[in-house]
Amino acid sequence: MATDSQSILGARATYHHGDLRAALVEAGLALAREGGPEAVVLRETTRRAGVAPNAAYRHFSSHQALFDAVRAAAVGALAQAIEAELRQAEALPDAATRARGMLAAVGRGYLGFAQAETGWFRTAFAFGAHDVEVPTDPARTAAKGLNPFELLGYALDAMVQAGVLPAERRPGAEFLAWSSVHGMALLIIDGPLRRAPPAVRLVLGGRLLRMVEAGL
Numbered sequence: 001m002a003t004d005s006q007s008i009l010g011a012r013a014t015y016h017h018g019d020l021r022a023a024l025v026e027a028g029l030a031l032a033r034e035g036g037p038e039a040v041v042l043r044e045t046t047r048r049a050g051v052a053p054n055a056a057y058r059h060f061s062s063h064q065a066l067f068d069a070v071r072a073a074a075v076g077a078l079a080q081a082i083e084a085e086l087r088q089a090e091a092l093p094d095a096a097t098r099a100r101g102m103l104a105a106v107g108r109g110y111l112g113f114a115q116a117e118t119g120w121f122r123t124a125f126a127f128g129a130h131d132v133e134v135p136t137d138p139a140r141t142a143a144k145g146l147n148p149f150e151l152l153g154y155a156l157d158a159m160v161q162a163g164v165l166p167a168e169r170r171p172g173a174e175f176l177a178w179s180s181v182h183g184m185a186l187l188i189i190d191g192p193l194r195r196a197p198p199a200v201r202l203v204l205g206g207r208l209l210r211m212v213e214a215g216l
Helices: 004-016 020-035 042-049 053-058 063-090 095-116 118-124 148-161 173-189 198-215
Strands: none
Touching: 020 042, 020 053, 020 063, 020 118, 042 053, 042 063, 063 095, 063 118, 063 148, 095 118, 095 148, 095 173, 095 198, 118 173, 148 173, 173 198
């Protein structure tokens, strides 16, 4: 594990190559991973990047601008986690099975990320409106170039195309599915399921995803 001085030297080397913005975002991501959105403080971010606080203003007009970039990176990481699950489902040969598997994969990726990267998950949905069009960080955008909400829409469209979701029930379905899975994620990381054994969480998550599909 790198020492603070080693981290600072690395950040300064990056800065000398003109990539201070990326170094600041990386430092902000490290803080968010450790302590959630409240930990992304401008002074500590610049300290970790090895520069004076004022240096951040060369790339970010305010703390909010820096936070927005860190949030976009966290959203991108969530998209990558979802796509990792999607790839397996997309390989299924039968169209109906594939479409159902894709919807479940989006949910599994979402729930898994919330538990494995809780600081980033909280950061992705913090400070301001939960705008579904929040962009992902280009450096972390998954292969499809879609944010998590768009990946959910992609899976739902596949269900319509496969004939397992009637077209007339497609409008608004993403909000129904998202609210259910997001609610479960919050119960797991902040609610009564936070002390539940992993096996119990896994079973409940699977039941929820089947319930979502059946209820659409």
